Amino acid sequence: LRVVSGIQPSGALHLGNYLGAVKQFIEFQERGEALYFIADLHALTSVRDGARLRQLSGDLALDLLALGVDPARAVLFRQSAIPEVTELAWILSTVWPASSVLRGHAYKDKTRRGLAASVGLLTYPVLMAADILSFEADLVPVGSDQAQHLELARDAALKLNQAYVPGFDADDPARPGLVRLPRAFMVDDRATVPGTDGRKMSKSYGNTLELFAPERELEKRILSMKTDSSPIDAAKPLDAPLLALLVALAGPSEAEEHRRSFAGGGVGYAAYKRRLFELFLGVFAKARERRRELAADPAVVAQLLAAGAERARQLAQPTLVRVRNAVGLS
Numbered sequence: 001l002r003v004v005s006g007i008q009p010s011g012a013l014h015l016g017n018y019l020g021a022v023k024q025f026i027e028f029q030e031r032g033e034a035l036y037f038i039a040d041l042h043a044l045t046s047v048r049d050g051a052r053l054r055q056l057s058g059d060l061a062l063d064l065l066a067l068g069v070d071p072a073r074a075v076l077f078r079q080s081a082i083p084e085v086t087e088l089a090w091i092l093s094t095v096w097p098a099s100s101v102l103r104g105h106a107y108k109d110k111t112r113r114g115l116a117a118s119v120g121l122l123t124y125p126v127l128m129a130a131d132i133l134s135f136e137a138d139l140v141p142v143g144s145d146q147a148q149h150l151e152l153a154r155d156a157a158l159k160l161n162q163a164y165v166p167g168f169d170a171d172d173p174a175r176p177g178l179v180r181l182p183r184a185f186m187v188d189d190r191a192t193v194p195g196t197d198g199r200k201m202s203k204s205y206g207n208t209l210e211l212f213a214p215e216r217e218l219e220k221r222i223l224s225m226k227t228d229s230s231p232i233d234a235a236k237p238l239d240a241p242l243l244a245l246l247v248a249l250a251g252p253s254e255a256e257e258h259r260r261s262f263a264g265g266g267v268g269y270a271a272y273k274r275r276l277f278e279l280f281l282g283v284f285a286k287a288r289e290r291r292r293e294l295a296a297d298p299a300v301v302a303q304l305l306a307a308g309a310e311r312a313r314q315l316a317q318p319t320l321v322r323v324r325n326a327v328g329l330s
């Protein structure tokens with residue numbers, strides 16, 4: 001079982017990234033061969049400052065290690081260290097119908113929010129497909145916002161196989177094709193984690209709870225979450241982001257208790273916020289501590305990433321050899 005996933009170093013890692021992706025990264029590294037990467041090439045579509053991107057990439061490596069990505073079990077690397085991925089992206093782009101990227105909703109959403117409408121932003125899903133296909137991923141743990149990108153990756157694999165493997169039939173295991181159609185994509189079917197304002201938690205909305213922010217800042221963020229004006233005794237709306245976040249971080253029985261008390265009333269928002277802050281610090285206390293230790297020794301992290309890149313290249317090379325041969329580049 002090969003598990004592959006990436007995160008963009010486009011801002012500080014937040015609770016949505018953790019619950020939607022990183023938590024699954026940790027679980028899957030026990031069960032199969034895991035490859036996790038810092039999607040720095042993708043981040044170029046939004047970060048236009050070299051020093052900042054470098055900093056964010058280093059931070060993300062520390063974050064992932066602190067949260068439990070274990071270099072003894074998982075290959076951790078920077079996307080940009082694997083030239084095979086960019087090469088495959090180009091090849092995929094030549095068989096991929098332009099109409100299919102033009103339909104992508106991420107491009108429309110992101111340009112609407114003010115990101116530069118670059119060619120790279122438009123073809124973002126092509127590079128993401130190359131990430132997945134070059135490593136022959138079976139499973140891709142991501143949050144539900146990435147579902148369309150995963151469908152597109154399947155589609156890209158199909159297009160490449162249809163273009164270069166005569167008589168290719170996706171349902172015929174005897175004809176494996178040039179790149180494997182990922183057998184199963186794991187899209188976390190839990191709802192998207194809401195931000196402090198109720199919209200999807202996202203770096204670009206400024207509504208995140210950053211996993212490694214200073215305590216004071218987190219406290220302020222949580223205590224100033226928008227809530228309605230329900231009095232203490234009244235029932236509270238069950239779709240409040242505050243409840244969703246409490247439920248996400250509390251154990252099952254406490255989560256049930258919060259659901260019940262939201263429905264029944266009797267507890268004020270301030271008390272829930274205090275509890276959320278406490279839970280947050282509790283859940284991430286170890287990781288926060290571990291991150292401080294790791295940050296003290298940047299050379300170790302750099303070395304880990306270099307070793308990870310070397311291993312990842314080895315894993316991508318057989319795919320690229322096959323593809324280069326089939327398309328006539330070698």
Ligand code: TYM
Pocket residue numbers: 004005006007008009016017018019020021039042127128131132140141142143144145146149191192193194200201202
């Ligand atoms: P990115 O960097 O935006 O987000 C990283 C991961 O966090 C998940 N996520 C969320 N999950 C639940 N609720 C939220 N509010 C929330 N916000 C973010 C995302 O679903 C994602 O899993 N395109 C990808 C990076 C990427 C990639 C890949 C992923 C590049 N190549 C290949 C998998 C495979 C992205 O922008 O994620």
